[in-house]
Amino acid sequence: MNTTTAEPNSSSQADRTLRTLRSRIVAGQFPAATRLGEVALARSLGVSRTPLRSALLQLAQEGLLERTGSSYTVRAFSFHDALVAIELRGVIEGTAARMAAEQQRNPDSLIPIKNTVTKIDHIIATDTINHYGALNDQFHQQLAALSGSSLIESEVMRASRLPFAAPSAFSSSDDDTQRFKTSLIIGQQHHHALVDAIEKHCGSRAEHLAREHACLAITNIEVAFREREQQQYSTPLLALITEQNTP
Amino acid sequence: MNTTTAEPNSSSQADRTLRTLRSRIVAGQFPAATRLGEVALARSLGVSRTPLRSALLQLAQEGLLERTGSSYTVRAFSFHDALVAIELRGVIEGTAARMAAEQQRNPDSLIPIKNTVTKIDHIIATDTINHYGALNDQFHQQLAALSGSSLIESEVMRASRLPFAAPSAFSSSDDDTQRFKTSLIIGQQHHHALVDAIEKHCGSRAEHLAREHACLAITNIEVAFREREQQQYSTPLLALITEQNTP
DNA sequence: TAAGTGATATATGTATACAATTTAGAATGA
DNA sequence: TCATTCTAAATTGTATACATATATCACTTA
Numbered sequence: 171m172n173t174t175t176a177e178p179n180s181s182s183q184a185d186r187t188l189r190t191l192r193s194r195i196v197a198g199q200f201p202a203a204t205r206l207g208e209v210a211l212a213r214s215l216g217v218s219r220t221p222l223r224s225a226l227l228q229l230a231q232e233g234l235l236e237r238t239g240s241s242y243t244v245r246a247f248s249f250h251d252a253l254v255a256i257e258l259r260g261v262i263e264g265t266a267a268r269m270a271a272e273q274q275r276n277p278d279s280l281i282p283i284k285n286t287v288t289k290i291d292h293i294i295a296t297d298t299i300n301h302y303g304a305l306n307d308q309f310h311q312q313l314a315a316l317s318g319s320s321l322i323e324s325e326v327m328r329a330s331r332l333p334f335a336a337p338s339a340f341s342s343s344d345d346d347t348q349r350f351k352t353s354l355i356i357g358q359q360h361h362h363a364l365v366d367a368i369e370k371h372c373g374s375r376a377e378h379l380a381r382e383h384a385c386l387a388i389t390n391i392e393v394a395f396r397e398r399e400q401q402q403y404s405t406p407l408l409a410l411i412t413e414q415n416t417p
Numbered sequence: 418m419n420t421t422t423a424e425p426n427s428s429s430q431a432d433r434t435l436r437t438l439r440s441r442i443v444a445g446q447f448p449a450a451t452r453l454g455e456v457a458l459a460r461s462l463g464v465s466r467t468p469l470r471s472a473l474l475q476l477a478q479e480g481l482l483e484r485t486g487s488s489y490t491v492r493a494f495s496f497h498d499a500l501v502a503i504e505l506r507g508v509i510e511g512t513a514a515r516m517a518a519e520q521q522r523n524p525d526s527l528i529p530i531k532n533t534v535t536k537i538d539h540i541i542a543t544d545t546i547n548h549y550g551a552l553n554d555q556f557h558q559q560l561a562a563l564s565g566s567s568l569i570e571s572e573v574m575r576a577s578r579l580p581f582a583a584p585s586a587f588s589s590s591d592d593d594t595q596r597f598k599t600s601l602i603i604g605q606q607h608h609h610a611l612v613d614a615i616e617k618h619c620g621s622r623a624e625h626l627a628r629e630h631a632c633l634a635i636t637n638i639e640v641a642f643r644e645r646e647q648q649q650y651s652t653p654l655l656a657l658i659t660e661q662n663t664p
Numbered sequence: 665t666a667a668g669t670g671a672t673a674t675a676t677g678t679a680t681a682c683a684a685t686t687t688a689g690a691a692t693g694a
Numbered sequence: 695t696c697a698t699t700c701t702a703a704a705t706t707g708t709a710t711a712c713a714t715a716t717a718t719c720a721c722t723t724a
Binding site for chain 2: 677
């Protein structure tokens with residue numbers, strides 16, 4: 171298993187700076203279009219400009235920052251951008267699922283992902299949804315791996331790092347509404363169906379299931395966005411969204 | 418139009434180093450799994466380690482390099498990887514095409530891409546295929562822009578930078594075979610059909626046309642690969658491909 | 665007053681010195 | 695002969711000094 175792509179809790183300044191800066195941006199600490207001056211930021215983060223520049227470069231490639239002239243600014247995201255990011259993740263995961271289904275494989279290779287699905291079943295049955303996010307992420311990672319292509323695997327992970335696109339981005343464990351539990355049950359049904367489709371080599375069904383699964387996340391973010399407008403409740407990620415910048 | 422994402426012929430050492438190093442890797446100058454020591458490489462490129470490290474970081478994110486332990490090595494690609502990269506590009510372009518089709522739009526917005534298609538018609542009619550690559554790339558860029566989402570646009574461009582996945586990667590202008598001209602004509606038919614589908618809001622048709630269009634590139638690389646095995650002819654890119662590393 | 669020019673300050677780009685870590689090799693012991 | 699450990703060399707990570715480009719503001723001039 172490739173552990174270098176998943177960020178290790180490395181002790182290097184550059185990695186720490188990358189994580190810290192990313193979480194600060196995602197938390198909405200910098201208003202959109204804020205120019206990030208290197209000297210000031212480096213001081214504020216307690217590192218030198220060298221590891222900071224490495225972090226800035228990576229965040230720009232992730233899509234959180236933009237180059238404007240010679241320096242970096244925080245990218246402004248519209249609500250539409252968030253929907254597109256989730257949809258794109260669904261499209262790429264759909265490709266992974268289709269490839270997984272189209273493959274001749276050892277039946278045993280599906281055992282790990284089936285175990286994960288069983289664990290999620292248990293979580294839902296016992297109403298202990300604390301660990302749902304981690305298991306859900308694990309399911310999606312195992313799905314990507316089943317594609318049989320390391321390239322697809324890494325591109326799925328990359329698409330999941332697009333802002334808002336992570337599979338569990340809007341499934342906060344402290345959301346206790348009935349609506350949320352219902353969406354969990356439906357999502358889990360998708361998981362079962364996906365494994366079934368892969369097992370039976372139904373490529374198209376697997377692809378479209380993965381896409382529909384992403385649509386569930388779109389519904390979730392739409393609800394979260396409406397709640398934010400009513401100032402009831404705010405998921406940190408939503409702080410990134412500003413009113414229309416994509417026409 | 419966004420000119421910062423398309424690499425300008427910038428005079429910065431970092432950008433020049435990025436381009437030089439990328440082309441050397443793609444040309445197969447470094448055998449797969451070669452470890453790229455920073456000091457030696459920097460000397461060989463005539464720059465200091467600072468801009469070189471910036472280039473290495475970006476090439477790693479592009480997927481040409483891998484981190485192995487603490488340093489970078491040239492990634493090994495299998496033939497299968499190349500096919501997957503092209504297919505993935507087709508999938509993402511397909512999403513862009515579908516989004517373009519599903520949009521209500523000013524009819525005038527299709528004029529630029531129609532002009533490009535007309536120019537390609539002319540090139541084929543007059544058998545002056547020198548500029549085909551540039552115009553083809555332009556078509557694909559305009560298609561991505563029609564999606565109406567800057568995020569999709571940048572992700573299409575990113576997918577096209579995956580090794581082997583560029584739209585015109587295997588259409589060398591000195592390939593004078595009948596087979597190549599035939600593939601040009603078929604590809605151009607796809608272009609016409611894509612614009613037609615977008616104009617008529619046929620989302621699914623547009624999506625699947627874009628995918629089929631990528632399959633044309635897959636056929637091209639398969640032919641090029643067979644030719645390489647017979648040592649007739651070698652497209653530089655193919656030097657990157659080593660025998661199976663993806664099981 | 666407005667426009668333009670120049671100086672200054674502040675930003676990013678680059679090189680390099682130094683620190684920390686990893687790696688390779690040699691020497692010693694079983 | 696093989697394994698282990700210690701030492702040294704080489705490599706990467708970081709900080710910083712310096713170079714260069716850019717923006718700002720004051721001052722001059724029409």
